[in-house]
Amino acid sequence: MQSFEILSAISALIWTCILLLPWKPYSTEESLDSEPVEDDLSDVTVLIPARNEAHMIKDTLLSVKDQGKGIKIILVDDQSDDGTAEVAEGLKIEGLKVIRGKELPSGWTGKIWALEQGFRHIKTPFLLLTDADISLKKGIVSTVKRKLVEEGWDVISLMAVLSMKSFWERILIPSFVYFFKMLYPFRLCSKKDSKVAGAAGGFVFLKTEVIKKIGGFSSIKGEIIDDCELAKRIKSSGFSIWLGLTHSVISRRRYGLSDIWNMVARSAFAQLKFSFLLLFLCSICLIASFVFPFLGFFSKYGTIFSVISFLEMFLTYIPTLDFYGIPKRWAISLPFSGILYLFMTWTSAIRYISGKRSSWKGRVYLREEKVK
Numbered sequence: 001m002q003s004f005e006i007l008s009a010i011s012a013l014i015w016t017c018i019l020l021l022p023w024k025p026y027s028t029e030e031s032l033d034s035e036p037v038e039d040d041l042s043d044v045t046v047l048i049p050a051r052n053e054a055h056m057i058k059d060t061l062l063s064v065k066d067q068g069k070g071i072k073i074i075l076v077d078d079q080s081d082d083g084t085a086e087v088a089e090g091l092k093i094e095g096l097k098v099i100r101g102k103e104l105p106s107g108w109t110g111k112i113w114a115l116e117q118g119f120r121h122i123k124t125p126f127l128l129l130t131d132a133d134i135s136l137k138k139g140i141v142s143t144v145k146r147k148l149v150e151e152g153w154d155v156i157s158l159m160a161v162l163s164m165k166s167f168w169e170r171i172l173i174p175s176f177v178y179f180f181k182m183l184y185p186f187r188l189c190s191k192k193d194s195k196v197a198g199a200a201g202g203f204v205f206l207k208t209e210v211i212k213k214i215g216g217f218s219s220i221k222g223e224i225i226d227d228c229e230l231a232k233r234i235k236s237s238g239f240s241i242w243l244g245l246t247h248s249v250i251s252r253r254r255y256g257l258s259d260i261w262n263m264v265a266r267s268a269f270a271q272l273k274f275s276f277l278l279l280f281l282c283s284i285c286l287i288a289s290f291v292f293p294f295l296g297f298f299s300k301y302g303t304i305f306s307v308i309s310f311l312e313m314f315l316t317y318i319p320t321l322d323f324y325g326i327p328k329r330w331a332i333s334l335p336f337s338g339i340l341y342l343f344m345t346w347t348s349a350i351r352y353i354s355g356k357r358s359s360w361k362g363r364v365y366l367r368e369e370k371v372k
Contacts, residue, residue: 007288008296008305014289015312018182025185026178026316028323030244032147032158034139041141042070045124045208049114051078053132054087056252060132065093067141074121075132076101076114084132097121108221111201116217122208129204130249134160136203137248144205147242154210154239157231158246160202161324168257170330175337176260177245178320183271184228189243197235201227203249210239224270245323261344268341269348279349283342289313290338310335 046064050057057075064073073093077085078101088098099121101114115129126145144156159180164173184198204227211217214233223229235241272278293309296302314331321330
């Protein structure tokens with residue numbers, strides 16, 4: 001039983017260190033919401049890649065149209081077979097251009113290829129990259145543009161609010177944001193002298209010249225985690241990024257357990273650079289953080305370490321729950337979701353072993369495929 005005491009003490013040490021990190025990755029202070037401003041947005045183009053999003057695209061386009069006068073929209077229909085382009089064209093929105101995407105070339109991932117095709121038509125100095133399931137609250141584009149110009153940022157990215165209504169969404173979606181912030185601490189991402197870089201692909205507002213100066217989207221053409229890889233490329237080229245949370249960018253997509261599982265398994269092993277050593281280290285860290293605390297309850301003196309671990313764990317998670325208006329009692333689900341995310345990561349690695357680098361929306365990217 002003494003070994004259980006040691007393991008629970010290790011867990012308590014881990015959570016104490018996380019709680020004391022000076023950049024506070026669990027904080028929700030980095031946030032931005034829309035303000036009632038009426039700017040001329042004729043210098044902004046919104047670029048939306050869409051593949052089989054006929055049921056989503058109407059609300060997305062209307063929310064973009066309502067952002068302000070003169071805003072331009074480019075929708076790239078990525079070879080949909082559900083009439084996405086036809087739905088978009090039928091709205092007859094002023095300033096909307098619908099592009100029928102060409103066949104996916106070897107070495108490209110689908111979303112990046114769609115963005116590259118749309119980017120060739122961009123003529124405005126500012127660009128917003130967003131997804132086909134995103135709804136924007138009125139004023140958010142103007143608010144972000146003003147912050148970017150007045151504070152001198154090159155890129156501003158906001159983490160969209162994902163659906164957190166069902167049981168599995170409440171178990172796994174807030175913790176998804178929590179773990180994302182642990183991997184890409186927003187405070188470090190937004191420090192101009194820090195090498196840490198991250199972005200949330202649902203909302204990336206930037207100066208158009210930034211994409212041109214990094215070599216276009218072809219510079220990340222084969223990446224699975226396109227948003228964060230784009231951020232790394234941008235920041236390593238000397239540009240600045242501000243990353244934050246928001247209530248004003250909302251994803252309308254709903255998730256069941258299998259949807260979340262596949263979403264994470266699609267990119268988890270890519271996040272680990274397809275390294276089995278990193279997979280092993282990641283597994284050890286998650287087990288130490290979320291399993292070891294339970295072991296202390298089976299030893300005489302380990303209970304105190306377990307109690308400390310859980311208290312500190314919940315203390316770091318509650319700010320995320322509060323930000324999204326979820327009752328604090330859901331904090332007790334964090335250890336469970338942590339282990340589930342570990343299983344999803346293993347699923348990602350197993351798929352890689354079977355020959356799949358990733359798969360999404362009917363496309364499979366094989367492990368043997370080379371990015372040329």
